[in-house]
Amino acid sequence: MAISDKTRKKLWAKSGNRCSICKTELFSNKEKAEDLNIGEECHIISSKPTGPRYKEGLDDYDLYDNLVLLCRNHHKEIDTLTDTYTEELLRYIKQNHENWVSTTLNNSKTKKEKPKFISRITSGKELLNIISDSYGYRIDYDEVDNEEDADFIGGILQDLTDYGDISGMVEVYDKVKMALDLSKLLETIEEKGYFLFAEDNIENIKFKDGGTDKWKIATILIRKKDNPEIIKFDLSNETNKSDN
Known part of the structure; x- marks a missing residue:
């Protein structure tokens, strides 16, 4: 199966268009510049037996709970340093980042912008x-x-x-x-x-x-x-x- 449009939209929305590790903005379409997308939808548990953090028995590896949004550099890092970036750590990073995005958005709505x-x-x-x-x-x-x-x-x-x-x-x-x-x-x-x-x-x-x-x-x-x-x-x- 592939990542559905609904899952993709939910992942990007909850991640705030930011890398879950370094908080870098992932997609920009500023005026006078070509669209730039450095975001990658990364699997926490790989569907391939030889892939990072593979675990047998998941019904669907492309569900939202098994995905974390990262920049290209950190995608490569988590899939290379698998002893460091365990399944548990990545789920912790994902949850903390989404909490941060939610808090930031709520604060921007309730507080008047100051210079x-x-x-x-x-x-x-x-x-x-x-x-x-x-x-x-x-x-x-x-x-x-x-x-x-x-x-x-x-x-x-x-x-x-x-x-x-x-x-x-x-x-x-x-x-x-x-x-x-x-x-x-x-x-x-x-x-x-x-x-x-x-x-x-x-x-x-x-x-x-x-x-x-x-x-x-x-x-x-x-x-x-x-x-x-x-x-x-x-x-x-x-x-x-x-x-x-």
């Missing part, structure tokens, strides 16, 4: 502090013009989420080296004509069973240097001070 300002990051240590021990990531970037930039931005965002995922498992010595590597990464980003903005917040997450928990969520934005949304302040310039 949001996020600081540019220039220090690897500062960036590491933001992404360390995060339970989730909100990621955005300016539209890319070519495949080289797409590979570059995609690689940067993947590296940052990977650093965040392993940061809680390394010693202080390794964290110092990671911070240095991130400083060099920031230099490379700026050499390519981009700035990186980031922040972290502790958010109250509500679950379907009525329980709540506090999660650290990191927001990471990559913007072109000429993006008109960027507001520049010269704090050393006396003209910025009020005359009153």
Whole structure:
């Protein structure tokens, strides 16, 4: 059997058009750009005896409960690192992501949108502090013009989420080296004509069973240097001070 249209729509809707692991937006049809779809409907339990996490006896392997929406990178990762990404872990990831999507949508409906300002990051240590021990990531970037930039931005965002995922498992010595590597990464980003903005917040997450928990969520934005949304302040310039 194949995944039905009804199941496909339910999976994408409940996943919020985001990868269940890195929260990357999977489908974009922005103006002046070709439609880009990097989302993949991944089986938790494979229907093939030689496939990842195969289990005999399921009536239908294409049901909603056996599917998780991921980006291409994380699809490849879960099907390669099967000892790490067990059936139980993937079901946990799927449920937590759908809870996060539901909470985010509910908050956006009930809260009035306010102007949001996020600081540019220039220090690897500062960036590491933001992404360390995060339970989730909100990621955005300016539209890319070519495949080289797409590979570059995609690689940067993947590296940052990977650093965040392993940061809680390394010693202080390794964290110092990671911070240095991130400083060099920031230099490379700026050499390519981009700035990186980031922040972290502790958010109250509500679950379907009525329980709540506090999660650290990191927001990471990559913007072109000429993006008109960027507001520049010269704090050393006396003209910025009020005359009153």
